[in-house]
Every structure is written in C-alpha cells, then in structure tokens.
Amino acid sequence: MGDAKAKSEQHFLAADGRRFIAGALKAVGMPAADADAVADMMLFADLRGVDSHGIVRLPSYIARLKAGGVNPKARLATVMDAPATALVDGDNGMGHLVMRRAAEIAIEKAEKTGVAWVGTRRSNHAGAGACYAVMPLRHDMIGLYLAVANNNHMAPWGGIEPLLGTNPIAVAIPTAAEPPVVLDIATTAISSGKIRLAADNGETLAEGLVIDNAGRPLTDPRRAREGEGLLLPIGGYKGFGLALVFSLLGSALNGMSSGRDTANIDEVSAAGDTGQAIMALKVANFGPIDDFKRRVDKIVRDIRTSKPGPGVAEVRYPGLNGHRTAAERGRGGVPIRAPLVSTLAKLAAELAIDPLVVT
Amino acid sequence: MGDAKAKSEQHFLAADGRRFIAGALKAVGMPAADADAVADMMLFADLRGVDSHGIVRLPSYIARLKAGGVNPKARLATVMDAPATALVDGDNGMGHLVMRRAAEIAIEKAEKTGVAWVGTRRSNHAGAGACYAVMPLRHDMIGLYLAVANNNHMAPWGGIEPLLGTNPIAVAIPTAAEPPVVLDIATTAISSGKIRLAADNGETLAEGLVIDNAGRPLTDPRRAREGEGLLLPIGGYKGFGLALVFSLLGSALNGMSSGRDTANIDEVSAAGDTGQAIMALKVANFGPIDDFKRRVDKIVRDIRTSKPGPGVAEVRYPGLNGHRTAAERGRGGVPIRAPLVSTLAKLAAELAIDPLVVT
Numbered sequence: 001m002g003d004a005k006a007k008s009e010q011h012f013l014a015a016d017g018r019r020f021i022a023g024a025l026k027a028v029g030m031p032a033a034d035a036d037a038v039a040d041m042m043l044f045a046d047l048r049g050v051d052s053h054g055i056v057r058l059p060s061y062i063a064r065l066k067a068g069g070v071n072p073k074a075r076l077a078t079v080m081d082a083p084a085t086a087l088v089d090g091d092n093g094m095g096h097l098v099m100r101r102a103a104e105i106a107i108e109k110a111e112k113t114g115v116a117w118v119g120t121r122r123s124n125h126a127g128a129g130a131c132y133a134v135m136p137l138r139h140d141m142i143g144l145y146l147a148v149a150n151n152n153h154m155a156p157w158g159g160i161e162p163l164l165g166t167n168p169i170a171v172a173i174p175t176a177a178e179p180p181v182v183l184d185i186a187t188t189a190i191s192s193g194k195i196r197l198a199a200d201n202g203e204t205l206a207e208g209l210v211i212d213n214a215g216r217p218l219t220d221p222r223r224a225r226e227g228e229g230l231l232l233p234i235g236g237y238k239g240f241g242l243a244l245v246f247s248l249l250g251s252a253l254n255g256m257s258s259g260r261d262t263a264n265i266d267e268v269s270a271a272g273d274t275g276q277a278i279m280a281l282k283v284a285n286f287g288p289i290d291d292f293k294r295r296v297d298k299i300v301r302d303i304r305t306s307k308p309g310p311g312v313a314e315v316r317y318p319g320l321n322g323h324r325t326a327a328e329r330g331r332g333g334v335p336i337r338a339p340l341v342s343t344l345a346k347l348a349a350e351l352a353i354d355p356l357v358v359t
Numbered sequence: 360m361g362d363a364k365a366k367s368e369q370h371f372l373a374a375d376g377r378r379f380i381a382g383a384l385k386a387v388g389m390p391a392a393d394a395d396a397v398a399d400m401m402l403f404a405d406l407r408g409v410d411s412h413g414i415v416r417l418p419s420y421i422a423r424l425k426a427g428g429v430n431p432k433a434r435l436a437t438v439m440d441a442p443a444t445a446l447v448d449g450d451n452g453m454g455h456l457v458m459r460r461a462a463e464i465a466i467e468k469a470e471k472t473g474v475a476w477v478g479t480r481r482s483n484h485a486g487a488g489a490c491y492a493v494m495p496l497r498h499d500m501i502g503l504y505l506a507v508a509n510n511n512h513m514a515p516w517g518g519i520e521p522l523l524g525t526n527p528i529a530v531a532i533p534t535a536a537e538p539p540v541v542l543d544i545a546t547t548a549i550s551s552g553k554i555r556l557a558a559d560n561g562e563t564l565a566e567g568l569v570i571d572n573a574g575r576p577l578t579d580p581r582r583a584r585e586g587e588g589l590l591l592p593i594g595g596y597k598g599f600g601l602a603l604v605f606s607l608l609g610s611a612l613n614g615m616s617s618g619r620d621t622a623n624i625d626e627v628s629a630a631g632d633t634g635q636a637i638m639a640l641k642v643a644n645f646g647p648i649d650d651f652k653r654r655v656d657k658i659v660r661d662i663r664t665s666k667p668g669p670g671v672a673e674v675r676y677p678g679l680n681g682h683r684t685a686a687e688r689g690r691g692g693v694p695i696r697a698p699l700v701s702t703l704a705k706l707a708a709e710l711a712i713d714p715l716v717v718t
Contacts, residue, residue: 080644080645080646082472082473082641082644083442083443083471083472083473084442084443084469084472084473084474084475085472085473085474085640085641085644085645087644087645087646110443112442113441113442113443113444113472114441114442114443114444114476115443115444115474115475115476115638116443116474117473117474117640119645142608142612155665155668156662156665156674156675156676157674157675158667158668158671158673158674158675159662159665159666159667159668159671159674160665160666160667160668161665161666163658163661163662163665171600171604173604173607173608181603181604181607183600183601183603183604185594185597185600185601189594208567211668214668214669215668215669215671216669234593234594234595234597234598235544235548235593235594235598236593237677238544238593239593239594240677241542241544241676241677242542242544244540244542244658244662244676244677245530245532245540245542245677247658248532248540248655248658249501249532252651252654252655252658253501253640253642253645253646253651254645254646255645255646255650257654258658259657259658259661259662260661261657279474281444281476281612282441282444283612285439285441285444285446286439286444286446286478286612286613286614287439287446287612287613287614291614292611292612295611295616296607296611298618298620299522299603299606299607299611299617299618302522302618302619303515303518303522303603303618306514306515306518306519306520306522307518307519307520308517308518308519309514309517309518309519309570309573309574310573310574310575312517312518312574314517315515315516315517315518316515316516316517317515317600317603318596318599318600318603318604
C-alpha cells in the first residue's frame, strides 16, 4: 500500500511527532500533562496505520481549540455514578482526554463488578476508537468503544435524508502469544477519506458505496465530495441499524443530540456536543484468564493460517495489521506526505513552535 | 411480501400455536412450565415475522430432544457470579430457557449496578435473539444479545475455509410512544433461509453474497445450498470482524469452542455446546428516563418521516415492521405454508398429540 512511493516518502519518528503535537497543543493553552497525553493518543493512530485519525487531524484540532470550539482547559467531571456505570461530562474538552478518563473509570469499576459502562457527554472527536478499546487489555479485560459521529453523511436505509453519522465501534480482546484482536470500524461501506483518495487519483467508485441525494448510485468521487453524496451503510439495513443503535448509545443515552438535531461542527467555534461510550468486561469473571487467551490464540491462529482465496497472500484478523505496522513504524518512523509536511510547517510558524522533524 | 398468496394461505392463532408447541415439548419429557415458556418464546418469533426462528424449528428441536442432543430436563446453574456478571451453565438444555434465565439475572444485577453482562455455556439454539434483547425493555433498560452460531458457513475475509458462523447480534432500546428500536441481524450478507427461498423459486443470487469453496462468486442458490457455498460477511472485513468478536464473546469467553473446534450439530444427538451473552444497561443511570425516551422517539420519528428514495414507500427503522406484524398476526393469526402444516401434522401423529389447528 503506497510502498511504491517509499523511496521519495518522508518519515517522522514517533518521539518527534509526540513532541510536535504536544508543543502545538500547549501553544494554544492546553496544560502540559494533557497535551502530552493527547499527543500519545494521536500517535497511537499514526503508529498503527490509521493515518486518517492521527497527526493529520492536528490543524483542525488547533483551529477549533483557538476558536473556542474545543476547550483547552476542560475540567472533566463524573456527573452520574453507580457501581458499574458513570457519565463523564467533558466540559467540551478534547475527546481524547474525555475518553481516556471514561476508560480509566470503566476499568476501575469493572475490576470490582465484572463489567462497567461509562458514557461521555459534551465531548469532542477522540481520534481512533481502538485507542480506548485497547486500554482494558492490560487489565485482562475486553474493551468496547462506540461513538456518534458529529456530521451526518448517511441516510436511513431506503431514505435519502442524511440523519446518521459514520458511527463507529471498536472492540479489543486479549490474547496470549498472538497480537490482540482489535476491531475498529465505521458502519459505512466506505469512509470519506477513501472517497477523497479516489477523487485525488481520478478513480471511479464501485456501486453500492455512495448514492446521490436523489437516491441514485454515485460513482464519481468528486461529486461525492461536494456534498452530493450519501454514504451507504455496510450490509444495507443491517449497517443502518448498527449506526442507529450506536448513535442512541453514544448520544441519546448521554443526553446528547443526534439525527436532525446533530451539532454541526463545520463551524470551528461550535462545541462538538458529542457523546461516546466505553465498556470494560473482566475476563476472569467467566473462567481462568489463561484458558481464555489460549482459546483466542487458537482461533486467530486458525484464521491466519487458513486457506486464502484467489489473489490473497495471507488471511488476516482485525488487529494483526495494526500490530505489525506499529512495530515497523516504531522502528522506521511514520510515513508522511509532502502536503501534510508543509501544512504542519505553516502551523508551526503560526504557533511559533519548532517544526516537525522529518527525514 | 407473499400477500398475493394471502387468499390460499392458511393461518394459526397464537394461542393454538402455543398449545401445540408446548404439547410437543411436554411429549418428549419437558416439564410443563418450561414447555410453556419455550412455546411463548418461539411464538415471539412467529408473531414478529421472524418465520425462520419460530414454529418452523419445532421438528428439529423435537428430534434433538428425543435423540439426547438437547436435555429436556436441564437444570440450569449459575456457575460464576459477581456483582455485575454471571456465567450460566445450561446443562445442555433448550437455549430459550438458558437465555431467559441469563436475561433475568442480567436485569436483576443491572437494577443494582447499572449494567450487567451474563454469559451462557452448554446452551443450545435460542431462536430469535430479539426475544432476549427486548426483555430488559420493560425495566427501562437497553438490552444487547449476541451468540455464536453452531455451524460455520462463513470464511474469514480473504479466506475460503469456513471458520465462522452467522453470529448474530440483537439490540433493543426503549421508546415512549413509538415502537421500540429492535435490531436483530446476522453478520452475513444473506441468510441460509433466503438462499433456500431463492433456490425454491429458481432465482439467481446477486454477486457479493456467496462464494464457492475456491473463492469465486456463486450465484446459483442450488449450488450454494449443497454445501459448496460460503456466506460473505456484511461490509467485507467489517462484518467478518464483527462475527469474530461476537464469536469470542459468545464462545471463548464462556468456555465454549468456535472456529475449527465448533461443535457439529448436524448430528441430532450431539450436544450444542453453544454460548450466548446478554447485557442489560439501566437508562436512568445516565439521565431521566423520560428525557431519554423522548429523544429516541424524536430520532425514530425523524427517520420514519424522512424522505424516501426511489421506489421506497416508507423509511423504516429496526423494530417497526416486527411491531406492526405482531399486532396484525396477534389479531389475524400467523400465516403458515402447506408443507409445514403437513410436517407438523406428522409430528403430532408421531408424538400422539392433537394437531395444530389451522384455518
């Protein structure tokens, strides 16, 4: 994937990326510890190959932090609390910080009760969902994250009115010797990022991914980008149903809006008013943890050694690629394209911080 | 849908269906209270229009109960217990009874802790997942059910070895005036039932639903039925990931097998060795229940009154159809096809019970 360009491609080291992101966040008023934490969580995405959710988001985060759309000095508060549930108010802070707090609370509660569900309100974009789903892993727990996306790009199945976001789910399951199972998916058949890429490359989209606002198949990615496109859900009414359910669990349950009342964060100064949720589930409450991990190892090994179909080199399970990419990028650095390098250089100048070191 | 045949179609009343199913189950040794409860849960599927998971399953259930594949006198036991989690051993009984017990425990625990997760082991096919997901609704809780299917009909994405079932998820969310949101979906793009129907009707399958065991598109439903077909997941690797995750949460977590080690229940005398899970989540722990229900009502009303695409009469949300069908069938009876009527008549004779009354 893009390795043909490897020679001409630039890279940045994780430590340099962290320093740069944290510096930018501090420059717009975020306390140092918070800035460092957000930088770590953003780098998680870049390292695992989720390039759409890492450093590439920094310019828009900074714009929102500067315009008051996101509060750099948010004071998080647990506003509702029970033995196995909590609701965290994000004070309109960075979603990463709100979700990290939610995950910590969920893990602490699940340690005692076996399972915990923590919702967030008045939160913002939190980057890659996998970042939070994996937090319970080191406590020998299963993690599940879901969120309601801030912009509606999907119509209900059969409809043509955009009432739903790409509402994602992420699930992480511990293993013994194999890389953990880490699933992180949106409920749409294609992401906005892939549409942008197809438009840039002059490609045509397959049918079944996007429709226009009259409900007809839309295969021109440039038209799809210009607001004419509605993303179709995975599996038709099934993916629509999942998106609706995740929306209700992420927004309505936490007192946030969705559907026609979704906050429109195209305005950089508008609060995100987003909700998310995380569940932590303690494996040892169902049997010996080692037996469980051995069983998961066996299944994922069965999968990755199973017979591949035509043109497939290796059958993979969710999380395998991200694990390998993180190992590679941890050593060799994170690839970065020239346009992003120059955008980040401009950002550095604007904020009067040292530019990102790329080689 | 099939209304063209309405005139020649036969129907049975819910009360008659219940009496017949319960009578058959008692005839193979199930205690009366259990038989009545299973009959109710099977009828739930028939009433809501999930025809593939109701009375049509009775002959195979009876065959397994008679052959010792399912234990008619199962003694359920909670083998692991914590404030918000439990593991129920089904003693190889009917999945319906095991899952009802699991749901009851989850609701009771969630009332105190806010959320609860209950797994089952040594269980069997439990019919329609929605039946259990809706149980928390009357307690103003959200219900989530998932299961690992007993037969592997799906390959990992990119692969051609059947290592996964159609592993379903069901989620139910309470409403105020609108019918509740009830999503109940398998993770495959098409069900075995729909393939059978296409074969019976001499139709061709669209590409993207089934592949043959060399990984090539398979559009002949007769070939797909004869064991040559592998069902494709919804959304490619996304649905595969969901099926894997539900499998691990339904089987590995509860000490059951999946993947290459899945129990093969083609043998009627073989124990199902299936696992399921249910989660109950107490809405009031996140805010006033009436506010939540009003918010959900608003969203589903926005959906069902939203602009339909070409050829669509009405945009619907998951649960709306099932609710309407249950009202209709509650009054007018459940439609039943002639071949099933005669299969059930044979079953009645074999068990020496009164036949199902159809009109």
